[in-house]
Amino acid sequence: MPLFASRKTRTAKAKELRPTSIVTEKLEQTLKNRGILARLLLCAFALVLMTAVVEGWRAPFPYRLGQRVNHGVTARADFKQIDRYETNRAAAEAAKKIPFIFTRDKTTVAVLSAKLRRHLSEIAEAEDVNNLSSEAKKAFKLELVEGANAEKSKKTIQQEFGTLQAAVSVGAGAGNQIEIICNDFQEFIKPLFLTGVADPQELTRNSIRKDSAVLISDDSKQKERALTASDILLSELLKDTGAIGKTWVDYPKLSAIRAQLKRWIISQTPHTLRYDKSLTQQKQKRAREQSKPVYDSFRQGEDLLPPGKVIDEELLTVLKAEHDAIEGQVSSVQQVARSATVLAMLTVLAILIGYHVVNNHPKLVQRFDQLALYLSVVVIVVLLGRMLSFDPMRAEALPLVAVVM
Incomplete structure (x- = not known):
């Protein structure tokens, strides 16, 4: 037996001391397994979705409707909140300023002079009132009234007829007098061409007062003039202070038959204006939409909620506006950092749950479709819980029901 055992060579020692890592080998095998890699990527995608669902880049809004805050709330930054009441009032005022829009037919007024010349x-x-056509009698109100006052009515009609006949039959002849009267009449009724005539009943039906602003849509010149409903009512135009009534003195020929001619104008002038309700409402709606909102301003340090008071809808809106103002001051870098933090916490939670599932429910993760279904349910539960968390009802019941099912 040799005194000393044979020595191992340096090469043999090196081969014997070479380290082996079970963890590294398993990791390599896992990464080479496409099925496992696909399931890991699916889990990572689910984590990213949950981060987006919970809005990981934003700080959570801590207040809820009906919550009682014992310590109260003080504004942490300057912010503005829309005053709904004043904003709605301003929008209503803007809509009121829109004039009522009318469309006009000019051709019907143009035939008045020709009709007057014929009558x-x-x-x-005619030698007598009875020789007049029924149309002319009706136009000048020369129709006989039946009843107890028939004789008086007949006498009055004869006087009216005599006044008219005298006006058109003096001087150089009837033809010349009629032409003069019709020419004066053409000038006299010019305001009817400028404004038109509206039906007073139509104004009443649409609650348009006499002092309401109106606009004639087919005439661009009218947009530069301040018109009111009284400017398009024939009864107002014929008054002594109206656009037509105040010019009687400028036409002596017409003034001689003023009473008769006034009745003729009232009976023969058509309603040339039609209220365009649809166009008016469109412009009123546009005015309301273009109305600027009215804000309430709050300063940093101002008390928003007294201690112990319950949060109602109005206070919740103010607190939400303050929260949004603070979040608006957060930089993009801070938002990324917040998202990364939330994703990291979800990843840790996913690792713990995954360890439990792999060791106790391996069949759940062995098939891609089963794992996808499981993760879909988890993401949906998180989404619904996030949505319901803003409601007074408790969103914690939703995950509990999902787990029980």
Whole structure:
């Protein structure tokens, strides 16, 4: 037996001392397994989705409707909140400033002079009121009234007819007088061409007052003039202070038959304006939408909620506005850091849950479709819990029900 055992060579020692890592080998095998890698990527995608669902880049809003805050709330930054009441009032005022829009038919007014010339010609040629056509009688209100006052009415009609016949039959002849009267009449009724005539019943139906602003949509010049409903009512135009009534003195020929001609104008002038309700409402809606909101301003340090008071809808809106103002001051870098923190916490939680599932429920993760279904349920539960967390009802019941099921 040799005194000393044979020595191992340096090469043999090196081969014997070479380290082996079981963890590294398993990791390599895992990364080479496409099925396992796909399931890991699915889990990572679910974690990213949950981070987005909970809005990990934003600080959570801590207040809820009906919550009682014992310590009260003080504004942590300057912010503005829309005053709904004043904003709605301003929008309503903007809509009120929109004039009522009317469309006009000019052709019907243009035939008035021709119609008057025809009726006056009948009067000039007639020997008696009975020789007039029913149209002319009706136009000048020369129709006989039946009843107890028939004799008086007949006498009045004869006087009216005599006044008209005298006006068109003096001087150089009836033809010249009628032409003069019709030319004066054409100038006299010019305001009807400028404004038109509206139906007073239509104004009443649409609650349009006499002092309400109106706009004639088919005439751009009218947009530069301040018109009111009284400017398009024939009864107002014929008053002594109206656009037509105040010019009687400028036309002596017309003034001689003022009473008769006024009745003729009232009976023969058509309603040339039609209220365009649809267009008016469109412009009122646009005015409301373009109305600027009215804000309430709050300063940092101002008390928003007294201690012990319950949060109602109005206070919740103010607190939400303060929260949004603070979040608006957060930089993009801070938002990324917040998201990374939330993702890291979810990852730790996923590792703990995954360890439990792999060791106790391995069948759940062995198939890709089963794992996808499980993760989908988890993400949906988180999403619904996030949505319901803003409601007074307790969102904690949703995950509990999902677990029980």
